[in-house]
Amino acid sequence: MPPTDPPGPDSGPTDGSDTPPTSTEHESRLVRYAKRRPDPLRFLKRIAIAIIGGTVILVGVVMIVTPGPALVVIPAGLAILATEFIWARRLLKRVKRQAQRWTKRANRAPAAEAKPPDSDNGR
Numbered sequence: 001m002p003p004t005d006p007p008g009p010d011s012g013p014t015d016g017s018d019t020p021p022t023s024t025e026h027e028s029r030l031v032r033y034a035k036r037r038p039d040p041l042r043f044l045k046r047i048a049i050a051i052i053g054g055t056v057i058l059v060g061v062v063m064i065v066t067p068g069p070a071l072v073v074i075p076a077g078l079a080i081l082a083t084e085f086i087w088a089r090r091l092l093k094r095v096k097r098q099a100q101r102w103t104k105r106a107n108r109a110p111a112a113e114a115k116p117p118d119s120d121n122g123r
Contacts, residue, residue, distance in 0.1 A: 045084070046084050046085075049080060049081065049083060049084045049085075050081065050084070050085075052080055053077050053078070053080035053081035053088070054077070054081070055077075056073060056076055056077030056080055057073075057074055057077035057078065057081075058077075059073055059077075060072075060073035060074035060076075060077055061074065075092065075095055075096075075099075078091060078092045078095065079092055
């Protein structure tokens with residue numbers, strides 16, 4: 001028996017009938033095939049975003065011990081990573097919630113009232 005090629009997206013029906021596939025059957029096969037096949041451009045994009053976002057986070061971590069806006073740069077790096085990675089998106093949401101809690105707490109705390117200096121000059 002001669003070898004046969006496996007059915008591809010352009011092949012005819014696989015159920016043994018002689019009718020050609022409908023457009024929706026053909027499209028669904030193409031979609032399944034496209035989902036199976038890795039996209040090299042998407043992979044390169046994910047790597048580029050990982051490198052850029054990771055570098056921004058590392059720069060922010062360095063800014064913790066050196067002068068710089070680390071509290072702005074680290075979430076910015078996390079936002080870059082969140083464009084492609086679910087774990088970074090979840091972590092960014094947690095960071096945002098915590099920042100909102102801190103902001104509410106800081107706004108609720110009574111401001112330290114400055115007492116006017118004594119007018120008796122320390123008597």
